[in-house]
Amino acid sequence: MFEIHTDPTLPKAQVYAELAASAKALVSGEPDAIANMANLAALVWMSVPGLNWAGFYRVIESELVLGPFIGKPACIRIPLGQGVCGTAAATGATQLVPDVHQFPGHIACDAQSRSELVVPVIVEGAVRAVIDLDSPELNRFDSTDATGIENLAAIVAAFL
Numbered sequence: 001m002f003e004i005h006t007d008p009t010l011p012k013a014q015v016y017a018e019l020a021a022s023a024k025a026l027v028s029g030e031p032d033a034i035a036n037m038a039n040l041a042a043l044v045w046m047s048v049p050g051l052n053w054a055g056f057y058r059v060i061e062s063e064l065v066l067g068p069f070i071g072k073p074a075c076i077r078i079p080l081g082q083g084v085c086g087t088a089a090a091t092g093a094t095q096l097v098p099d100v101h102q103f104p105g106h107i108a109c110d111a112q113s114r115s116e117l118v119v120p121v122i123v124e125g126a127v128r129a130v131i132d133l134d135s136p137e138l139n140r141f142d143s144t145d146a147t148g149i150e151n152l153a154a155i156v157a158a159f160l
């Protein structure tokens with residue numbers, strides 16, 4: 001049993017520092033990637049306010065395949081290069097999308113989503129997964145969110 005004390009009223013950078021510390025504690029000593037991603041999706045959901053979806057897609061052959069998440073049931077398979085997640089996976093670059101309606105090819109798994117942050121998980125130069133955060137608020141994510149989730153991606157890369 002883990003006690004997680006994340007106060008969402010803290011400054012955002014501190015929320016992400018605590019999220020990283022909790023994430024390391026949660027995955028410490030546990031080699032099962034699915035179990036770890038499930039706990040980390042829950043940790044993001046409880047730590048980061050204003051989300052309607054938080055979770056993982058894994059790169060399997062030439063597709064992204066749905067992994068552990070919190071939110072509405074989502075698209076199971078996304079070709080690399082398609083949508084926000086597929087773009088992050090194909091380019092290896094974080095995608096910070098203030099208005100998903102302006103992103104060509106955005107895949108609307110949940111019609112409520114208005115902004116999105118997708119961060120690739122890179123292991124030895126190859127994208128192995130992405131972390132996807134969706135929000136019903138326009139322009140919900142900024143560079144502090146991107147840096148915080150990139151730090152989480154580095155923790156994920158260590159067990160994938």
Ligand code: SME
Nearest residue numbers: 074083084085106107109
């Ligand atoms: N909107 C994403 C698809 C995944 S869902 O948001 C969970 C995209 O365009 O890749």
